[in-house]
Amino acid sequence: MTGQRPTTFYIRTYGCQMNKYDSEIVAGILEEQGLREVSTPEAADVVLINTCSVREHAEQRVLGYLEQLRPLKAARAGQRLAVIGCMAERLGSRLLEAKPFVDLAVGPDRYRELPRLLGLGDGNAELSGEAETYEGIWPSHRKGVSAWVAVMRGCDNFCSYCIVPYVRGRERSRPAESVLEEVRRLAAEGFVEVNLLGQNVNSYHDGRHDFADLLLLVADVEGIRRVRFATSHPKDLSEKLIEAIASHPNICPHIHLPVQSGSDRILERMNRRYTRSQYLRLVERIRARIPEVALTTDIIVGFPGETREDFEQTRSLVEEVQFDGAFVFRYSVRQGTAAAQLEDDVPELEKIARLEELNRLQKKISLRRNRAYVGRKVEVLVEGPNRKRPGQFVGRTDTNKIVVFSPSVPIEAGSFVRLRIVEATAHTLFGELEAEQGPPRVACLTEQNPDAQPWER
Numbered sequence: 001m002t003g004q005r006p007t008t009f010y011i012r013t014y015g016c017q018m019n020k021y022d023s024e025i026v027a028g029i030l031e032e033q034g035l036r037e038v039s040t041p042e043a044a045d046v047v048l049i050n051t052c053s054v055r056e057h058a059e060q061r062v063l064g065y066l067e068q069l070r071p072l073k074a075a076r077a078g079q080r081l082a083v084i085g086c087m088a089e090r091l092g093s094r095l096l097e098a099k100p101f102v103d104l105a106v107g108p109d110r111y112r113e114l115p116r117l118l119g120l121g122d123g124n125a126e127l128s129g130e131a132e133t134y135e136g137i138w139p140s141h142r143k144g145v146s147a148w149v150a151v152m153r154g155c156d157n158f159c160s161y162c163i164v165p166y167v168r169g170r171e172r173s174r175p176a177e178s179v180l181e182e183v184r185r186l187a188a189e190g191f192v193e194v195n196l197l198g199q200n201v202n203s204y205h206d207g208r209h210d211f212a213d214l215l216l217l218v219a220d221v222e223g224i225r226r227v228r229f230a231t232s233h234p235k236d237l238s239e240k241l242i243e244a245i246a247s248h249p250n251i252c253p254h255i256h257l258p259v260q261s262g263s264d265r266i267l268e269r270m271n272r273r274y275t276r277s278q279y280l281r282l283v284e285r286i287r288a289r290i291p292e293v294a295l296t297t298d299i300i301v302g303f304p305g306e307t308r309e310d311f312e313q314t315r316s317l318v319e320e321v322q323f324d325g326a327f328v329f330r331y332s333v334r335q336g337t338a339a340a341q342l343e344d345d346v347p348e349l350e351k352i353a354r355l356e357e358l359n360r361l362q363k364k365i366s367l368r369r370n371r372a373y374v375g376r377k378v379e380v381l382v383e384g385p386n387r388k389r390p391g392q393f394v395g396r397t398d399t400n401k402i403v404v405f406s407p408s409v410p411i412e413a414g415s416f417v418r419l420r421i422v423e424a425t426a427h428t429l430f431g432e433l434e435a436e437q438g439p440p441r442v443a444c445l446t447e448q449n450p451d452a453q454p455w456e457r
């Protein structure tokens with residue numbers, strides 16, 4: 001396609017849910033220019049790799065994939081290769097120097113410039129930059145029953161281990177009316193569940209509405225049966241927000257509330273701006289007002305200076321809170337963050353041992369909490385057939401528990417069914433059909449993403 005206007009594009013996405021949403025934004029921008037998405041890089045005039053910088057390993061995977069693309073690009077004359085996302089922002093021209101066959105490196109706040117950079121037209125580049133919220137751009141949402149909607153971008157928290165504030169810039173919120181317009185469009189397309197997304201979603205404020213206000217507005221959109229949100233910072237989870245969840249049946253009682261450590265000393269070094277006891281009191285308040293709530297968390301083990309005693313504090317917090325699920329990560333240095341100045345002094349084998357110990361503990365707790373569902377009746381949003389086991393279907397409770405069941409006739413994705421839970425493992429509930437509720441809403445099936453965090457799937 002040398003010298004010709006590109007007509008097709010391919011996007012591969014690494015990293016978090018925000019990146020997946022951004023890929024839908026980029027697809028929306030390119031489709032607006034008349035390009036069509038294809039499913040392989042070989043068939044594409046423009047190949048975009050949406051990258052993640054949150055861990056060293058994520059960047060290494062991207063660099064490896066770029067090398068795989070190199071011969072494909074050489075074989076397809078005129079193909080343009082763009083690296084977008086956090087890694088493009090972090091490395092910029094250094095990336096182009098290291099991989100000269102890459103044509104563009106475009107950070108997360110400059111996607112409106114893509115049409116111009118790809119020679120397609122002007123786009124809306126004058127709106128691009130640090131204040132970018134992609135207001136007025138309609139993402140090309142992947143088909144399914146549940147959609148993500150970014151309501152704010154960036155982060156001001158500067159947790160000492162985290163690269164996000166450096167690659168995604170200062171926190172900014174999208175006007176509530178723009179969020180509502182996107183949610184209404186989603187409902188019209190047949191989506192029944194929306195997940196409001198932000199790096200620090202509960203500090204949302206558009207000048208008029210805080211996050212609790214926004215949740216309530218979204219919960220009232222006709223056709224939206226469930227509203228979820230991620231990710232919450234414990235210091236910003238207000239009583240008003242707890243009340244909103246408690247008082248609205250279609251706001252799902254699941255809160256992902258990263259604690260990161262149970263040691264005050266380490267929390268301070270992480271710049272998390274809450275203490276162990278403040279976190280525990282918050283959990284108490286949430287459970288007092290929303291008794292059925294499911295709580296999940298993120299934990300980092302082996303942060304610089306974490307002693308065995310600090311780790312024991314984390315272990316005891318996990319015992320005390322009894323999370324429904326926890327995602328445990330080994331600390332790894334990100335250059336440019338404040339923690340990179342600290343000595344990474346916990347030996348790798350010790351980090352692995354702490355991670356495995358916490359995972360074993362959490363698995364027992366998850367199993368106990370899931371077993372408490374056995375005998376209960378729950379409402380489940382059907383996501384589609386279990387592709388590994390014909391005849392089985394997969395859905396989710398409002399508490400984000402995955403439920404597997406075997407109906408006598410196929411059930412369409414988007415239907416709500418009542419199931420009696422008959423069995424449980426640490427990760428899955430098994431149910432029997434009681435009665436279907438309401439007409440099926442959409443016929444398409446949800447893609448299960450094997451790389452997603454369990455609460456994102």
Ligand code: SF4
Nearest residue numbers: 155157158159162164
């Ligand atoms: S709250 Fe902390 S961990 Fe989360 S994105 Fe912001 S700086 Fe990173």
